[in-house]
Amino acid sequence: MPRDAYVRLSVAGPQLSEPADAPGAILFVDVEPGSDLKLFRRIPFDFMVLARHVVVREGDEDLDHGLLRSVIDKALDVVVLRQPIGAAPSVAPLEGGDTISEDEAKEILRRARAIELETMLRWGRAIWEPSDHHYLLPTGRHGATFVKLSNAIRSPRDATVIATWLLRHFNENDVGLVIDTGTLSAVALALDVELRKAGRALGRVVVLDHYPKTAIDVQRAVRRAAEFTRRAIALLSVNSSGTLKDRLHAALTTGFVERGVIEVLVDQSGRVAEVLGPPFEGIETWIPLQHGRPLAKAMTSDDRTCPLCLDSHRAPIVPINPITFEREYLPQVKMVAPLTSDPRANIRFWELCAQSGALGLEEPPDEHMAPHRPSNKPMPIHVRLDRLIQQEEFATAACDLLKQKIEERARTEKEDPAWELVLVPERDAGLAGFGHFWELLRPVLRGVEKYHHFPRDGVWSSELLKKINEARNIAVLTLGAVTGGSLQNALSTIQANRQDRRVGYGLLRALIIHARPAGDPEWRTLYNSFAYRIDYAWRSFLPNRSVLNDELDTLRTINRDDLDGEEAEFWERRQSFCAGEKGQGETPLFWGAEPRTLLSPNSIFGDRLDPVTTFVAVGAAMEARRHEKCRAPERMVFDLAGMTRSYYDPLILASMFRWLFSYEAWWGLGAGASGRVIDELLCRAQPDQRRILVPEILLASAQGKVPESGMQSAKAYSERVMRDTPAVSGTLKLALRLADHHLSLAKQATPQYPPP
Incomplete structure (x- = not known):
């Protein structure tokens, strides 16, 4: 479907959308009251040349059709849009124009309504599609984008043109209106003004002004709105998860409401329902059109399954205020490293734990403590x-x-x-x-x-x-x-x-x-x-978080049957190890490590600690930093460039990568920053250190902690590591496969719109 175009003629001149991009488009022109039709001559030629129809709205003042025909190229097909109160809108050709079929008229109306609303949204910069963060929506779900519809209503005319598309529902007095946010109050006022011009009265307007909107809240609101005529119209600004739309539909189809309809201005849920036919039946969606590209893919998910939280670029979360629908601004970045005072205070404890083998991972609790744990998980x-x-x-x-x-x-x-x-x-x-x-x-x-x-x-x-x-x-x-x-x-x-x-x-x-x-x-x-x-x-702050479960989830993103012998064998060993199964022998904690690898002497975390103790000690230091008091509005992130220069031991660095959350990784400014950091780290590392660092960096990439440039740097070193250390070839092959798989999923999670 070609991209349509929109022009608003006002006393200040024409306001323009993006021009059409292919033949068959429509050009919708809104003429503000008091505007001179001669302003049509100031509309750029590229807006007209691709238009199949030029649709002109006729308002309270009758258009001078003769003048209109004289100022528009006679080769263009001009149709007039009329929006009477209590009747469906219609389009009719100017005298001498081609006849329009019923189906074509419906298509023109839908496209005109959609391009008008989309243009106002873009004028008001209401479509937020960030590349460096994602949103916590008022519903509690995570989303890649957000549409703040109130930004589209910047003038009385904006509210009026939205209201004109609703006039068809008001063929009698006191039809109620339910709006899902107070930011649509301007539309309700404009609707009331238009109805009063014709001697009609708008019924009770009810605002669903808080989150969450429960089924009881919605039912009560609909009953109040429909109290006088048992009729109500619901105006839903943006539908993301579909929950509120479903609740409104349930409330409007109860026995109390005789006739009701839901007008969805923007649907981001991906399950657009558009029921055509007589008014007061079903749900009608303005944007997107059927078979049209979505305005902005919401890609909503809960916090446990959110792919954006694993995206190294978009992991930071910005909440949307449920009252104002404003985004809470991104705080100032505060770059930190693991808290060094924590290992200094606990160094003797970690050494004693290493000597006695006192730390275990994914183990059942002591028998006497099992009844007091909230679950039977390890x-x-x-x-x-x-x-x-x-x-x-x-x-x-x-x-x-x-x-x-x-x-x-x-x-x-x-x-x-x-x-x-x-x-x-x-x-x-x-x-x-x-x-x-x-x-x-x-x-x-x-x-x-x-x-x-x-x-x-x-x-x-x-x-x-x-x-x-x-x-x-x-x-x-x-x-x-x-x-x-x-x-x-x-x-x-x-x-x-x-x-x-x-x-x-x-x-x-x-x-x-x-x-x-x-x-x-x-x-x-x-x-x-x-x-x-x-x-x-x-x-020590020991986080109640299973890093091995994170690894297990990552392993399960690929199919075991797609792996060759070495990869499959390593995949199965890691599955068993992460699940805490006994009998795994000398399976190391870190990928590529040898069973007897120890921490370098004289480390700040302790002398010659084993990998498990090092892992726990580093995790405690990072958790201690996370729980430092942070002056709002600072956003605490771990400075990976500084940390990789301060710590050389691969056990410490691998532990940091494991405990790191994707949203708190700071590699520096620019898309290639992570690549430079990883290059510097692996360049100075010894061959026995690279055999741990390269697969662990690739695993971190598969978990969204290392951006693409850093992943590519690690991949470049993988061939050298396989050549120097053939014993880890299966480990590296699996790490490479996981990293590539995550990269492909991340690209799929980014909205990729097909060409028109």
């Missing part, structure tokens, strides 16, 4: 406290750090309490090695000879409750805290049973060996519960 990161507690070095280091924290608090608060009662969760007290750990810790807690354990759930013993009532200074000691469930349970039980609750609350403290909340909100909640009286030896 734990993304599992800290094996039973291994740590049996380490003499761990016990000594934990006691020393806890002693420092307690003494520091005593100096700050000028109070050094002698604890009379120490409570320990049953799960901790039951671990092998806890008795020895307690003997080392007891001197730190002066005045306490023994501890008392309490149940995670269930009734506390009367003997223990009596001790709680008698003690003045109480400490709750736990080896680890994620959500703080055991601590919260102890706090609520103590407060409920203390006779003097003020004393019980003020002198109750929590002692944690390793606090590992998922984020700062969880930690702040726990911290506030104990009135900031929490001391800990180590604290």
Whole structure:
């Protein structure tokens, strides 16, 4: 279908759309009241030459057909558009023109209406199709584009011409109108003015002015609008997900409303419904036309399946305000790196974890904790406290750090309490090695000879409750805290049973060996519960996110049957490894790594850590940075150029790529920035480092974290790596296939409109 053209003649002269681009187009001309028809002579020739029909709107003032014919080339077919109140609009040729069939007339009307609205949208810059971000729509879904229809209504004439297309529905007084946003109020006012000119009255206008618009809200609005005549017209500005349109249709087809219709100005849902026939039946869509290209593909999806979130260019999300429908502006970029104070504070903990093999990935929770988890899914990161507690070095280091924290608090608060009662969760007290750990810790807690354990759930013993009532200074000691469930349970039980609750609350403290909340909100909640009286030896933010599940999802984007022997074998090994299946032997965490690869000596994260410990330590440092206080409106992104120059070890860099979200990757300015960063990184890397870095970069590309130029740089090095290290050829082939597959999907996700 050719692109049509639109011209508005006003006292200021003609306002023009884009010209037509192929024969068979229509040129729709709107003549504002009081405009001189001689202005037709100022319409550029290229607007006329391709027009099959020149459609001229006839308003309140009758057009001078003779003058109109004299100012338009006699070779052009001129038709006049009339839009009477209470009757369908019509087009008729000027005297001497060719007869127009009924079907052709319908086609002209649809195309005229569509090009008028589209032109006003483009004049008002109402069609937002960003290339560097996508939108969080008022419906809660993600979208590639957004159409802000209110931008199309910039003058009284804009509102009036939209209203004229609605006049056919108002063949009696008091027909109600439902609009989905207050920004269409100007159209309602213009409609009221047009009806009053003919002695008609518009019925009740009801605005659906908030999100979400529930089925009850919609039904109530329709009933109010149709109260007088049991008739209502619904005007829907933009239909993206289809939910509101479906609810309006359901409300308008109930027994209360005798006749109703939905006018959809812009449909982005991809499921345009256009029911033709007598008025008051079905749904009519203005844009897009049937068989016409869409105005802007919404490509809506929920946050779990959004392909745009995996697009390295468009991953940042900009919310649309559900009241004003304005986009919240993109904040100033704040480039950051993993928080270095986190590994400095936890370096000894990570080294002790590596020595005892205390960290696991995708493992089931400890048996005593399984009933308290919200699901039976494996734990993304599992800290094996039973291994740590049996380490003499761990016990000594934990006691020393806890002693420092307690003494520091005593100096700050000028109070050094002698604890009379120490409570320990049953799960901790039951671990092998806890008795020895307690003997080392007891001197730190002066005045306490023994501890008392309490149940995670269930009734506390009367003997223990009596001790709680008698003690003045109480400490709750736990080896680890994620959500703080055991601590919260102890706090609520103590407060409920203390006779003097003020004393019980003020002198109750929590002692944690390793606090590992998922984020700062969880930690702040726990911290506030104990009135900031929490001391800990180590604290790490361990995200409750499965990076191996991310890899598993990426692997499943391709078909196993399309892989050759080496690729297929590696694909199956990674599937089993990511799923946490046992018996995988020496399968390394990182692609291309050898089973016994260790972190370089003297790293900020620890000395010679194994890959799993390095991975967790780097993730904790990145998560700690994410939870730093950020002054609005800053957008925190990780500076990949700076990070790849600051860290050389492939285990650290691979961990960073794994923990990175696509929307927080900052490679620099320009389309080729990522290529320059990857080139520099791989150029200085040694061959044994490239065997890890190249497949991990390609995997990150397949997850939308590395733009195309960076992916191409990694691909250029892949042949060299396969030549130097044939053992990883299957790994690299699979990584290349995944990266290419993601690139093809990303290009499909970008609106590609066919030529007219």
